Amino acid sequence: MASISDCGVYLPVWKLKREEIAKNTGLPSMGGEKSVAHWDEDSITMAVEAARKLKGNFDAVLFASTSTPFRIKQSASFVASALDLENAFTMDFSNSFRASTNALITANELVDSGEFERVLVVSAECLPLKPGSIYEQFYGDGAVALTVEKEGGAKIIGYHSSYQPLPGSWMLKDELLSYDMRLDAMFGYASSIQRSAMSLLGKLGMSPMDFDRIVASAPDPKSYEGLLKAVGAKPEEFFFRTTGILGTAHPLFLLASQLEKTGRILLGGYGEGADVIAIEISDPIQTNLGKMLESRKEISYGDYLYNKGFIANRDAPDRPPITKLWREEKSIIRFYGMKCRKCGTVSYPISRCCIECGAKDDFEEVKLGEKGRIYTFTIDYLVSPGNYVGDGAHPHCVAVVDLEGGGRVLFEITDTLTDFRGIECDAEVERTFRLLFEKNSFRYYGWKARLVR
């Protein structure tokens, strides 16, 4: 069996009060707030942000999400290249909210077999939710990444998986649907989790009393509480009131919330059947979950609709060909610059001749820094965020940033909508992986900067 040795969480900067949704849609509020991605985030970018918190190299990347932006084009390989991995086995898990526990179980097998040493399991969700639909209040956006290797603070001691065909929730195109949510609650969730858990306990020769805590993602928070009550245990924090259910990422998010305390836990992932994994945490793993929760700002329903593309001008002039993106992947995605061997200048992007002294083909490729300071900036009303044609209401904030370790780069400043407080000369910013723009039915990714979170 393998262990979890590190954990990174990513929550977008925005949180939306459910009362604000209720006020604007007329539906009753379910209370609390939910996590909302910025307009330039999706499951790929959030996965990269979560995974960047983890140290070291990986020889496999397992990506789990039901909201991958591309129907054909692997998300795991995007994550691998943004993380600048030399070579890795990459694989996407999808089509069920337990795709993340599927991936964790698979990672365990890959490591346990001895074929792979360090496996990245990363799950992200950014579901397209119809404004005014019941699901709008249920689901939030976020990502969680885990390092799975032989040794680590949290050891996987066993797992069991079972499936159960049930007309729960589904999505054909871009709308989350269900026949009747009560079906999942009454016939799916508790029975599936219990069935897998009982089989697992049987295999391990343990009883529920041998476990300190049980966390299991659920179609709704009440189902989780009901399950825990049924087995006579105390429910753990489910985060419905703070982030909403993070879809596929939710089981790993619940796991992340348990890693800072020692003890033996049962982790459940649900979706037409259940995965239950037994984990023994002997050495607590510090996560950034608390920091992520605290460093968020409130968003209005109107701005949320902008972020989700319902209010927006997303028209852009034609972009350079995708072949260019492929040729310049090292600069654009892996974010390498060049260091001139002649004059020592670090510059971006990689180019055959040095921008300061013109020396030809005499440089080494260098990975550029994570943080930097704004040299100068502007808030440009003729362009909208993402290089789209300006709508006059959503200006494009760009800054010339001097990076730590050298290199000067023009970045779009992100995680801002109309409030640019703090953007000034000498302000400290950090890099973040984002969607640059969508054009000609393709999504272009790259790096932007934001005020340090």
Add this chain to the structure above:
Amino acid sequence: MEVAIIGCGVTKFGHIWDKDHDDLLVEAVYEALRDANLELKDIDAVWCGTFYPSTGISGNVFSDSLKFFGRPISRVENYCATGMDNVRNACFAVASGAYDIVIAAGVEKLMDAGSRGLPPIEGIFSIGMPVVSAPGMFAMAANRAFKEWRWNREDLALVAVKNHYNGARHPKAHFRREVTVEEVLRAPMVAYPLGVYDCSAVSDGAAAVVLTRPEIAKKLGCDYAVIKAIGMAVETMHPWHRPSESFLSFPATVKAAKMAYKMAGIEDPRKQLDFGIVHDCFTITELINYQDMQLCKMGEGARLIREGVTAIDGDFPINPDGGLKSFGHPIGASGVRMIAELAKQVLGKAEGLQVKDAEAGFAHNLGGPYSVATVAIVSKP
């Protein structure tokens, strides 16, 4: 170098919806020919500047407008310095003796593109990079200057007030109205800290000059002004990726000015020249241009405008014509128009806007993200 300007033609600049680029070119070229007392058949070669392919590309932009066939015509494009680079190419061709009489013309139809600000151009920004509008590029210089030298929006507003004061008196300007500091400061933001009045307008227009060598001008019996020098330099279009870039000075201007001053034997422009026309695409650009053109030290640009040094009745008038601020900036035409304005001033023909005792002046055209600059010196013969 000595090249004679023997004819100038400039259309009215503005929102000219009812004329196409060919109409404008015909108007400017025939006015220049009339001014030179020549006919189109007397022209040996032509340089024509256009920036946007939508205005026109290749020598055909000129040949088909005037039905002027069978002679050499080159189209020149070099960002917002297209106009004056066009004149530069024509000048050296005449000076070399390859041709005797040539036309340098420029035209731009911006209104047809129907956009706020300049129409976007495909493919000039690389994929990983955010797009910056033209005001955005110069706003970055303003924000750094505010930080470095404590300049403020009012300093910038004074540039708009001065240039609109002059432009209000120019019959061919796009905007013929004075503005106040309050109006400038109150205007909607375009790219912070530049508001609407900090920016030159999107306009249509055309301009043309007829050039020859002084001895031919004398033989023809024309009144003429002399182009004594044209300097030109190209820097990077990614100033934001060049670590040494200060955003407080535009190296292309500095180098083009040095070249032109050297060519014309000028050591102190404030003493040896009487006035200048600078590329005031944005108010901040004009202040930085003062410094780059060596009219004052670094950081002192704002002092010049505050003290009225560059007003039309000041010690060293800048943009007595009203500048791009009043004319707008039909890209291919602007640099050619600047040369025509210089000629008018040194010949004492700038009615209502005449700089006192104007014998010699400079014109400066700047393009791209401060990446292309041209500086010309024009004087009495």
